[in-house]
Amino acid sequence: xxxxxxxxxxxxxxxxxxxxxxxxxxxxxxxxxxxxxxxxxxxxxxxxxxxxxxxxxxxxxxxxxxxxxxxxxxxxxxxxxxxxxxxxxxxxxxxxxxxxxxxxxxxxxxxxxxxxxxxxxxxxxxxxxxxxxxxxxxxxxxxxxxxxxxxxxxxxxxxxxxxxxxxxxxxxxxxxxxxxxxxxxxxxxxxxxxxxxxxxxxxxxxxxxxxxxxxxxxxxxxxxxxxxxxxxxxxxxxxxxxxxxxxxxxxxxxxxxxxxxxxxxxxxxxxxxxxxxxxxxxxxxxxxxxxxxxxxxxxxxxxxxxxxxxxxxxxxxxxxxxxxxxxxxxxxxxxxxxxxxxxxxxxxxxxxxxxxxxxxxxxxxxxxxxxxxxxxxxxxxxxxxxxxxxxxxxxxxxxxxxxxxxxxxxxxxxxxxxxxxxxxxxxxxxx
Amino acid sequence: xxxxxxxxxxxxxxxxxxxxxxxxxxxxxxxxxxxxxxxxxxxxxxxxxxxxxxxxxxxxxxxxxxxxxxxxxxxxxxxxxxxxxxxxxxxxxxxxxxxxxxxxxxxxxxxxxxxxxxxxxxxxxxxxxxxxxxxxxxxxxxxxxxxxxxxxxxxxxxxxxxxxxxxxxxxxxxxxxxxxxxxxxxxxxxxxxxxxxxxxxxxxxxxxxxxxxxxxxxxxxxxxxxxxxxxxxxxxxxxxxxxxxxxxxxxxxxxxxxxxxxxxxxxxxxxxxxxxxxxxxxxxxxxxxxxxxxxxxxxxxxxxxxxxxxxxxxxxxxxxxxxxxxxxxxxxxxxxxxxxxxxxxxxxxxxxxxxxxxxxxxxxxxxxxxxxxxxxxxxxxxxxxxxxxxxxxxxxxxxxxxxxxxxxxxxxxxxxxxxxxxxxxxxxxxx
Numbered sequence: 014x015x016x017x018x019x020x021x022x023x024x025x026x027x028x029x030x031x032x033x034x035x036x037x038x039x040x041x042x043x044x045x046x047x048x049x050x051x052x053x054x055x056x057x058x059x060x061x062x063x064x065x066x067x068x069x070x071x072x073x074x075x076x077x078x079x080x081x082x083x084x085x086x087x088x089x090x091x092x093x094x095x096x097x098x099x100x101x102x103x104x105x106x107x108x109x110x111x112x113x114x115x116x117x118x119x120x121x122x123x124x125x126x127x128x129x130x131x132x133x134x135x136x137x138x139x140x141x142x143x144x145x146x147x148x149x150x151x152x153x154x155x156x157x158x159x160x161x162x163x164x165x166x167x168x169x170x171x172x173x174x175x176x177x178x179x180x181x182x183x184x185x186x187x188x189x190x191x192x193x194x195x196x197x198x199x200x201x202x203x204x205x206x207x208x209x210x211x212x213x214x215x216x217x218x219x220x221x222x223x224x225x226x227x228x229x230x231x232x233x234x235x236x237x238x239x240x241x242x243x244x245x246x247x248x249x250x251x252x253x254x255x256x257x258x259x260x261x262x263x264x265x266x267x268x269x270x271x272x273x274x275x276x277x278x279x280x281x282x283x284x285x286x287x288x289x290x291x292x293x294x295x296x297x298x299x300x301x302x303x304x305x306x307x308x309x310x311x312x313x314x315x316x317x318x319x320x321x322x323x324x325x326x327x328x329x330x331x332x333x334x335x336x337x338x339x340x341x342x343x344x345x346x347x348x349x350x351x352x353x354x355x356x357x358x359x360x361x362x363x364x365x366x367x368x369x370x371x372x373x374x375x376x377x378x379x380x381x382x383x384x385x386x387x388x389x390x391x392x393x394x395x396x397x398x399x400x401x402x403x404x405x406x407x408x409x410x411x412x413x414x415x416x417x418x419x420x421x422x423x424x425x426x427x428x429x430x431x432x433x434x435x436x437x438x439x440x441x442x443x444x
Numbered sequence: 445x446x447x448x449x450x451x452x453x454x455x456x457x458x459x460x461x462x463x464x465x466x467x468x469x470x471x472x473x474x475x476x477x478x479x480x481x482x483x484x485x486x487x488x489x490x491x492x493x494x495x496x497x498x499x500x501x502x503x504x505x506x507x508x509x510x511x512x513x514x515x516x517x518x519x520x521x522x523x524x525x526x527x528x529x530x531x532x533x534x535x536x537x538x539x540x541x542x543x544x545x546x547x548x549x550x551x552x553x554x555x556x557x558x559x560x561x562x563x564x565x566x567x568x569x570x571x572x573x574x575x576x577x578x579x580x581x582x583x584x585x586x587x588x589x590x591x592x593x594x595x596x597x598x599x600x601x602x603x604x605x606x607x608x609x610x611x612x613x614x615x616x617x618x619x620x621x622x623x624x625x626x627x628x629x630x631x632x633x634x635x636x637x638x639x640x641x642x643x644x645x646x647x648x649x650x651x652x653x654x655x656x657x658x659x660x661x662x663x664x665x666x667x668x669x670x671x672x673x674x675x676x677x678x679x680x681x682x683x684x685x686x687x688x689x690x691x692x693x694x695x696x697x698x699x700x701x702x703x704x705x706x707x708x709x710x711x712x713x714x715x716x717x718x719x720x721x722x723x724x725x726x727x728x729x730x731x732x733x734x735x736x737x738x739x740x741x742x743x744x745x746x747x748x749x750x751x752x753x754x755x756x757x758x759x760x761x762x763x764x765x766x767x768x769x770x771x772x773x774x775x776x777x778x779x780x781x782x783x784x785x786x787x788x789x790x791x792x793x794x795x796x797x798x799x800x801x802x803x804x805x806x807x808x809x810x811x812x813x814x815x816x817x818x819x820x821x822x823x824x825x826x827x828x829x830x831x832x833x834x835x836x837x838x839x840x841x842x843x844x845x846x847x848x849x850x851x852x853x854x855x856x857x858x859x860x861x862x863x864x865x866x867x868x869x870x871x872x873x874x875x
Binding site for chain 1: 577618619646648649654657665668679683690697698724732741
């Protein structure tokens with residue numbers, strides 16, 4: 014029975030490698046469609062948590078994990094079970110190293126672990142964001158070394174994840190899925206697989222094209238946020254509120270899409286993915302100047318926020334040194350608990366460098382987590398009028414819906430707003 | 445009877461200064477709403493044309509002009525009639541000079557002409573795109589010099605035009621109109637005026653904010669087109685078709701808006717407006733690096749197209765010198781006849797510089813028009829298989845719907861496509 018038949022009869026077993034923000038929603042969606050799913054991860058505690066019917070992710074309910082478990086899902090750290098899988102889908106992180114170069118170590122270590130278990134009839138799909146050429150240059154050799162004939166008895170695919178945690182309008186099933194195959198037969202297999210649990214599979218002519226699609230999507234965001242940040246600086250110098258300007262511009266019913274500025278950019282995609290293209294482009298002697306510029310401007314925003322705070326404190330006759338500063342919101346965006354690349358942390362570090370006494374409040378992050386490059390021995394401060402007024406300045410960095418903005422506004426000695434939450438209020442410092 | 449009363453009873457007379465791509469649709473819309481409109485222009489032939497019931501603009505029908513005329517509209521070169529107007533709306537061009545600095549000469553000459561006729565009870569609105577501060581710094585002094593008290597007996601407004609010639613989904617009445625007043629009373633007057641013939645008036649807190657809104661809209665477009673152009677260069681170096689990549693990326697239902705590359709940017713807005721902000725920003729010691737980068741990349745695209753053509757001819761053992769080259773489409777965008785800042789013209793000039801023998805075909809531009817900075821003594825070539833095949837290369841620059849693309853494809857010796865019209869066809873040179 015070949016792969017296509019197994020897929021159409023839903024007897025195919027799907028292995029999902031990497032059980033995080035991408036892998037778990039994918040597993041849920043595939044299981045919901047009636048497929049038999051095995052989840053692979055190297056972290057034993059995560060595997061145990063899932064097998065215990067618990068969700069490791071804030072926006073996914075335990076009941077969803079439990080239902081998936083009841084339908085036959087199980088998680089494992091035993092990668093030899095890849096042999097039992099008809100389709101293997103890789104959903105591991107692709108970060109940057111400290112020199113802002115692609116770090117494919119998670120992809121490569123995953124491939125090393127499953128390499129002995131690759132066999133005829135399997136489909137292998139990479140979903141991790143990466144530079145154009147990765148599937149061909151990194152994954153293909155594993156299949157060839159295993160003696161498999163890609164396009165004949167093995168199917169190699171790239172299909173980028175498009176997860177948007179917290180988006181209430183779209184979920185994995187309803188977000189169209191781009192896929193490129195190493196050969197036309199590979200692409201056909203990709204359509205057969207993803208077509209079972211994704212409403213709309215969008216095919217492109219190669220794995221490289223599919224890799225480029227994902228990068229373009231996130232480059233687009235990085236550049237537009239960078240532009241919003243630069244326009245904020247220009248507008249502010251002219252005494253204008255960029256949020257008012259953007260709100261009015263977005264009433265144009267064509268040719269304009271609103272992007273808002275902030276204290277920088279965060280998350281595991283937008284600050285990182287664009288540089289995968291920058292790195293690969295060098296090989297071809299071409300440049301990615303928009304990416305570099307956006308990276309530079311976005312990365313400079315935490316310093317801008319601190320500069321505005323210094324200036325406002327100075328007006329009040331205070332130095333930032335020894336000032337008590339409260340950072341409001343440290344997750345990287347509204348209503349999540351995800352701290353990856355959060356610009357709030359960069360702001361907090363700069364404040365500390367300047368000699369400020371820094372505290373934070375975030376309803377979603379009760380204790381400052383362990384991070385590879387940042388360390389704060391802090392817990393979230395509970396907000397009350399007395400607590401707020403005890404700080405020399407309060408800086409709104411992440412505009413969670415849970416904050417009591419009236420109380421914050423009334424009680425702050427000095428309020429710095431990086432999110433346009435207090436639009437038009439001249440008593441608030443725009444930053 | 446004060447202005448607001450005159451407006452609400454539709455007895456107010458509206459003067460529209462500058463009868464071009466902006467002024468004429470505005471006059472039509474105001475007249476259609478029952479207002480008495482006088483049109484002012486310095487070009488006698490244009491005034492005569494309108495008074496004769498003829499449209500000077502391709503996408504506006506003679507019958508519309510005639511109907512407006514029947515409803516009481518008349519055009520004039522006599523600016524003393526501004527005295528009879530209760531509202532004066534300036535719709536003149538704001539280009540750049542040869543140093544890429546704002547050229548407000550049309551605004552200033554208009555103000556000089558109407559200055560003697562400014563009087564109590566009038567509203568003066570500027571619609572031309574310009575740098576933040578223009579209304580206050582340039583227009584306000586005229587009112588003050590005339591002894592008028594702005595906000596009390598005279599109303600000063602900035603309300604940017606948002607015309608999009610050729611857009612079939614939106615017209616002047618249905619495009620929301622941003623307005624800022626010099627004082628709250630000025631803004632109220634603006635709402636009273638525009639509210640008569642525009643469905644939705646969007647108010648902002650100052651004329652400067654309204655000026656910035658329009659610039660941001662066009663900066664957004666310039667940067668996104670610039671990014672598309674840079675991504676085209678990168679994708680092409682990697683052997684990828686950027687049009688395929690963008691088509692797939694735009695299936696993402698959030699967080700992405702498709703902008704396509706081309707041979708450069710044209711029209712009277714996108715290549716020009718952003719530099720109004722660049723110029724003004726210098727006064728405040730801040731920079732507009734995205735604008736500069738987009739300007740640079742967009743301006744380099746004609747050379748890119750020529751380079752690709754040179755390389756493709758070289759493959760065929762030919763030089764560009766003495767080659768016969770046919771440019772398809774010379775208007776700045778599809779299905780218009782507008783030649784302003786058209787990148788096709790820059791491509792044609794570069795081809796001529798390289799020693800090519802250049803011809804063009806454009807169904808909307810039968811004869812190469814007189815332009816301030818460009819001169820070609822050419823008429824549009826009629827296309828046939830024999831004609832097309834007589835050229836060493838055919839370059840598609842403007843993808844008018846009127847072209848017979850099958851014939852072009854079949855008959856060209858060498859076909860260079862800057863518009864992605866022949867997506868996926870490897871016999872066509874992508875440029």
